[in-house]
Amino acid sequence: MAETVLELDDLTVRFRLRRGDLTAVDGVSFSIGRGETFGLVGESGSGKSVTARAIMRLIPDPPGEIPRGRILFEGGNVLEKSDAEMRALRGRRIAMVFQEPMSALNPVFTVCDQISDAMRTNLGLSKAEARERVVELLSLVGIPSPRKRVDSFVHEFSGGMRQRVMLAMALSCDPGFLIADEPTTALDVTIQATILELITAMIASRGMSLLFITHNLGVVAHSCDSIGVMYASHMVELGSKDEIFARPQHPYTVGLLNSIPRLDTQAKYLTPINGSVCSMMEPPPGCKFHPRCAHAMDVCRREIPRLREIAPGHFAACHLHGRE
Amino acid sequence: MGKGPSADTLLEVKGLAKHFTLHGDIFSKLAGEKTQVLKAVDGIDFHIRRGETLGLVGESGCGKSTTARLVTRLIEPTAGEVRLGDENLLAFSPARLKEMRKDVQLVFQDPYSSLNPRKTIMHILSRPMEIHGLAVTWADKRSKVLELLHRVGLGIEHIDRYPHEFSGGQRQRIAIARALSVDPELVIGDEPVSALDVSIQAQILNLFRDLQEEFGLTYLFIAHDLSVIRHISDRVAVMYVGKIVETGPAAALFERPLHPYTKALLLAVPEADPAKPPPKLTLKGEVSTPIDPPPGCRLCGRCPREIPICAEVAPPLADVGDGRMVACHNL
Numbered sequence: 178m179a180e181t182v183l184e185l186d187d188l189t190v191r192f193r194l195r196r197g198d199l200t201a202v203d204g205v206s207f208s209i210g211r212g213e214t215f216g217l218v219g220e221s222g223s224g225k226s227v228t229a230r231a232i233m234r235l236i237p238d239p240p241g242e243i244p245r246g247r248i249l250f251e252g253g254n255v256l257e258k259s260d261a262e263m264r265a266l267r268g269r270r271i272a273m274v275f276q277e278p279m280s281a282l283n284p285v286f287t288v289c290d291q292i293s294d295a296m297r298t299n300l301g302l303s304k305a306e307a308r309e310r311v312v313e314l315l316s317l318v319g320i321p322s323p324r325k326r327v328d329s330f331v332h333e334f335s336g337g338m339r340q341r342v343m344l345a346m347a348l349s350c351d352p353g354f355l356i357a358d359e360p361t362t363a364l365d366v367t368i369q370a371t372i373l374e375l376i377t378a379m380i381a382s383r384g385m386s387l388l389f390i391t392h393n394l395g396v397v398a399h400s401c402d403s404i405g406v407m408y409a410s411h412m413v414e415l416g417s418k419d420e421i422f423a424r425p426q427h428p429y430t431v432g433l434l435n436s437i438p439r440l441d442t443q444a445k446y447l448t449p450i451n452g453s454v455c456s457m458m459e460p461p462p463g464c465k466f467h468p469r470c471a472h473a474m475d476v477c478r479r480e481i482p483r484l485r486e487i488a489p490g491h492f493a494a495c496h497l498h499g500r501e
Numbered sequence: 502m503g504k505g506p507s508a509d510t511l512l513e514v515k516g517l518a519k520h521f522t523l524h525g526d527i528f529s530k531l532a533g534e535k536t537q538v539l540k541a542v543d544g545i546d547f548h549i550r551r552g553e554t555l556g557l558v559g560e561s562g563c564g565k566s567t568t569a570r571l572v573t574r575l576i577e578p579t580a581g582e583v584r585l586g587d588e589n590l591l592a593f594s595p596a597r598l599k600e601m602r603k604d605v606q607l608v609f610q611d612p613y614s615s616l617n618p619r620k621t622i623m624h625i626l627s628r629p630m631e632i633h634g635l636a637v638t639w640a641d642k643r644s645k646v647l648e649l650l651h652r653v654g655l656g657i658e659h660i661d662r663y664p665h666e667f668s669g670g671q672r673q674r675i676a677i678a679r680a681l682s683v684d685p686e687l688v689i690g691d692e693p694v695s696a697l698d699v700s701i702q703a704q705i706l707n708l709f710r711d712l713q714e715e716f717g718l719t720y721l722f723i724a725h726d727l728s729v730i731r732h733i734s735d736r737v738a739v740m741y742v743g744k745i746v747e748t749g750p751a752a753a754l755f756e757r758p759l760h761p762y763t764k765a766l767l768l769a770v771p772e773a774d775p776a777k778p779p780p781k782l783t784l785k786g787e788v789s790t791p792i793d794p795p796p797g798c799r800l801c802g803r804c805p806r807e808i809p810i811c812a813e814v815a816p817p818l819a820d821v822g823d824g825r826m827v828a829c830h831n832l
Contacts, residue, residue: 220698220699220700221698335787335788337787338787365560365561365725365788366560366725366727366766366769366770366780367560367765367766367769367782367784367788368787368788369769369771369780370768370769370771370780370781370782371782373771373779373780374780374781374782392698392699393771394699394773395770395771395772395773395780396771398771398772398773398774398775398777399771399775399777399779399780400771400779418775419775422773422774422775432700433699433700434773435703436699436700436702436703437699437703437728437773438703438706438728438729438731438732438733439728439731439732439772440727440728440731440755440767440770440772441755441772443731443732443751443752444732445710446707446710447703447706447707447732448703449700449701449702449703449704449707450700450703451704453668453670453671453701454668454698
C-alpha cells in the first residue's frame with residue numbers, strides 16, 4: 178500500500194440553518210494513497226461536494242461547522258491550520274477543479290492574469306516568468322495556439338476549452354493532490370472523453386493523487402482506482418473499483434448500478450430504486466436508506482449501520498452484512 | 502419493419518429547416534460585414550409510426566430542441582414540411598392549430614421551470630382539459646386529475662399542493678400527467694430525464710414505457726445520453742450540427758454504427774463497467790459551427806474517413822437497407 182496522502186477520519190459537517198440543523202456529511206472516513214485516484218460517488222445532496230470543500234476548508238462558518246472529525250493531509254490536520262497555513266496549502270499542494278468553469282473563472286480578467294496570479298503569489302515568479310509558464314501550461318492541457326489565446330477572456334472559450342483552462346490553473350503550482358468536483362458533468366460526451374483522458378494523463382505523468390467527485394458511475398469505472406459511495410451524508414460502501422463493480426454489497430450501490438440503462442443490451446424495464454432520497458432536515462432514524470431498501474429489517478429502522486470490512490479492503494455499512 | 506413512411510405514419514418531417522439571422526451590432530454593419538446565418542436545423546427528414554418511439558440524439562447545439570419546437574409549431578420553420586397524420590401542420594389555421602395542441606404534447610427538461618409555482622397541482626392538471634373542453638364540471642375535473650395522479654404514480658393527497666412541495670422526480674411525474682391530461686397521440690420529451698438522478702431517472706423511464714403500452718402513445722424522445730436513447734427507443738436518429746447523419750432501428754444502430762460521427766459518439770461514452778474499453782475521442786478538433794457552415798459535410802475537418810468530395814457536397818441521407826439511412830460519402 179502506498180503512503181497515505183489524505184486521510185479523513187469521522188468527518189462531520191453540519192449547517193445551522195434557520196429551519197434547523199442539517200448534517201451534510203456524517204462521520205465519513207476514507208484515505209487516499211500517493212498516486213491513487215479515488216472516486217467519490219453519490220447522487221445530488223449526498224454530501225460529496227461538501228466533503229471536498231471541507232478538505233479545502235471552504236465551508237463558510239457560519240452557517241457551516243465541523244463538530245467532529247479530522248482531515249489529515251500529509252500528516253497535518255487541515256482543520257487546525259491557520260488561515261496563512263491554508264493559503265500556503267491551497268493551490269500549492271492541493272488544487273481543485275470545479276464543475277462549471279464559467280462561474281469558477283473570473284469573467285473580467287484574462288486567462289493569463291488568472292492563472293499567473295497563484296504562481297506569482299505562491300512561487301514568487303515575476304510577471305514575465307509567470308506569463309511564459311501560462312503559455313506552457315495552456316499548451317500542456319491542449320489549447321491550440323496558446324500564445325495567441327493567453328490574453329483571451331473566459332467567454333471567448335468553449336465549454337471544453339474553459340475546463341482545460343481550469344485544469345491549467347489547478348496544475349500551475351504543481352500540487353501533489355487534485356480535487357476534481359464533477360469536472361465533466363456540464364460537458365458533452367465527446368468533450369468529456371477528451372477531458373477525462375487529459376486528467377488521467379496529467380495525474381499519471383506527475384504522480385499526483387486525485388479525489389474525483391462525480392455522480393456518473395461510467396466515469397469512475399474508467400478513471401479511478403478506489404471508490405467511495407455516499408448516500409444522504411453517510412459513506413455506505415468503500416473499496417477498490419474492480420471489487421465494487423464486480424461485487425457491490427450495499428443495496429444502494431446495487432440499486433444504483435441496476436438503474437443505469439446499458440449501451441450493449443436493451444431491457445424493457447430498468448430496475449430503479451423505489452421512492453426518493455430522504456429529507457436531510459428530518460432524516461429517518463437508523464439507516465438513511467431503509468425507506469427505499471427492499472431488504473430493510475427492524476434493526477435498520479433503529480440503528481445506523483457502521484462501515485464494516487466484509488472482504489479484504491471492501492467495506493459496507495449495512496446490517497445485512499453481519500452484526501457485531 | 503418497413504423502410505419509409507407508410508399508412509401508419511403519425512408524424513412525417515420533410516426538408517425541415519430553421520435558420521436564424523444573426524444581426525450584428527451597428528459597428529459591424531457600418532463596417533459592411535455580412536449578416537451571418539445560424540442554421541440550427543438544416544433540412545432534416547424523419548418519420549414516426551404510430552405507437553413507436555423515435556429517439557433523437559446529439560450533442561448540445563445540434564438542433565434537437567429546435568426540432569421539437571418546429572414539430573409543435575412553437576416556432577415557424579424557414580423551410581420544409583411537417584405532416585401529422587395526413588395533414589400539413591404548417592398550413593393549419595389558428596383554430597386547427599389549437600386542436601392540434603391536444604394531440605401533440607411536450608414534456609420539458611427542467612420540471613422546476615416548466616410548472617407554474619403559483620398554481621396547485623389540481624389547477625396545473627385540469628387547465629389543459631378545460632381549454633380543450635374535455636372536462637367541464639369541477640367534480641369531473643377533480644376525478645380526472647385524481648385518476649391522472651394515480652396513473653403517474655403519485656398519491657392523491659398531492660392534489661392541492663404546489664410544485665415546490667415536490668422533488669425533481671415527482672415534478673417530472675406531474676409534467677408527464679399534464680401532457681397526458683388531454684389524451685394526446687404524440688408526446689415529445691425534450692430531455693425529460695436528464696435533470697434527474699440516476700435512480701429516479703430509471704423510475705421515470707419505466708413510467709414512460711408503461712404509459713406507452715397503456716395508452717398506445719407515440720414518442721419523440723430527445724436526449725443527449727446515448728444509453729437512455731438506447732433503452733427507450735425503437736428507432737434512433739443521430740443529429741450533428743443541424744443535420745441528421747444516421748437513422749435506424751435502435752439495436753442495429755448501436756451494435757453496428759455506420760456513420761463516423763455515430764461511431765465516435767458511442768466510443769466516447771464511459772460505460773459503467775470497468776471491463777469495457779475506456780472512453781476515447783476518435784474525432785479531431787471541436788464541434789463544428791452552425792453559423793454559415795461550409796457547403797460540404799458538417800463533420801469535415803474532424804472525420805477520420807474524409808475524402809475530397811466531403812468538403813464540396815453535403816452527403817444526402819441514403820437508404821442502406823434494413824431500415825437504415827446514413828449520410829456519408831465514404832461508408
